[in-house]
Amino acid sequence: MSPNKEIMVDEVASRIAAGDVQPWKAEELLLKEYGIISPDHFRLAVLSRRKLIENLTGYQFNYLEMPDKPYFMKWRCPKDDSIWHLEARDMNTVCSYCGSVLKPHGIGAERFLPLAVNYVGGREEYYSYAGQIKVFGDVNKTFTNLLAYGAGVGPLGISAGCFRINKFGGAEIKVAKWAGAARNLSYVFKSEEEREKAVEVVKEILPALRKEMEKKYLTEFNGEIHEVEFVRRQHHGQFYLYICFYTRFEHVRGHGDTSWAVGFARGMIDKTLNERKVNYIQSLVAMGFDGDLKPAPRNRRGRYVSAQVRLPVVAYEEMSKTSIDSLFSYIEVERLGVLQEQGAFVYSGMGGEIIPALYRATKVNPRPCNVSCTENMYVEIKGEDVIFGVELLNLEVGVASSREGPICPTAREILRFIGIENSKEYAAAAAAVTLAGEFNFTLLHIRGEMYASK
DSSP states (O other), X not given: OOHHHHHHHHHHHHHHHHTSXXXXXXXXHHHHTSOOOTTHHHHHHHHXXXXXXXXXXXXXXXXXXXXXXXXXXXXXXXXXXXXXXXXXXXXOOBOXXXXXXXEEOXXXXXXXXXXXXTEEEOSSSOEEEEEEEEEEESSOEEEXXXXXXXXXXXXXXXXXXXXXXXXXXXXXXXXXXXXXXXXXXXXXXXXXXXHHHHHHHHHHHHHHHHHHHIIIIIGGGTOEEEEEEEEEEEETTEEEEEEEEEEEESSSOOHHHHHHHHHHHHHHHHHHHHHTTOOOSEEEEOGXXXXXXXXXXXXXXXXEXXXXXXXXXXXXHHHHTSOHHHHHHHHHHHHHHHXXXXXXXXXXXTHHHHHHHHHXXXXXXXXXXXXXXXXXXXXXXXXXXXXXXXXEEEEOXXXXXXXXXXXXXXXXXXXXXXXXXXXXXXXXXXXXXXXXXXXXXXXXXXXTOTTOOO
């Protein structure tokens, strides 16, 4: 990069930091004030945002790569007129439907689009900058939000939400000390009598078994078995016994360690039942019973965390351009919609999008597109203030490379940029950024500005 462009990048980053220009306006600024010709302005805008983040955090980008051409190009199929948005480095300019060679679509700068709003890098996942949010309470720090969103305006709404929440002092965080993990065994019996014999045998050996499980598999991360539950079920002439082992860890996810420990327990229980002549048809690891990566009222995996912002009712009414009653009506519409359609009292809102974006950015386990964490959004009035909050009831996460799987260098770099040093802080960051998204999302809805036709 030429010295002049380096100076330009420094200037734009400084102007963003000073609040003179929004991060997503860097492209427009470079076109209009600096005379950069499209599509070269995309790369300089990305470099400006990267410089901003480096200045804010004190770290430098080493692993999050940026393509030489960080933008899309529009193409048209001459046969069926379908429009294709392909990444500029994609050399396969052939229609996937009919095999025709695609033709350039649009004139000049109209052909080019950013890979993602607020894009800062990434070749497979497109990372976006989504502002900073201040948190206090059980965790006290400011997080710099980097999310793997891809194309869309998600980062803009979160950035706006963060800005608003910071104006009122930030998000108050409450986070559980321990993260829970679970794994269950199941035994099948021909009679209730044999099942009860098995329960008595397992209860007898359980104290020594728990100690051995902890010693062999859980002490590495200071984990413990905090509860063992016996659940009885029946299907016609078969009688089932679930033995549910619940563990908890302060600093790690612990799911893999728990699974190995319970696998060991199964072998020891099988051996003892056989020695005591207790007859069972089958012994199994009952993965479906512990809420494995699916929302359920019985899900015992993950860590509770909540985030809320408190502000005067009059301030919220001024922002929302309507009465506080409209906010409560909106919350009730959402609550009833999920309660009556899903049959659950908790519901997923923006968290169903934001949490996977954070998972994908940091590559911590688990990292599916859909997450098991359920979200509850709430609004309360206390005195002259309104409290807007979100609860993530079972956020499952660990930030240590271990038996859970290694975390790649890019992901560890992103964790440093965000400011996450342990799983408790991860929970705080996830709740805060979810709160920001929900707060802004709700404002737009009750003002009638969300998905409004233009």
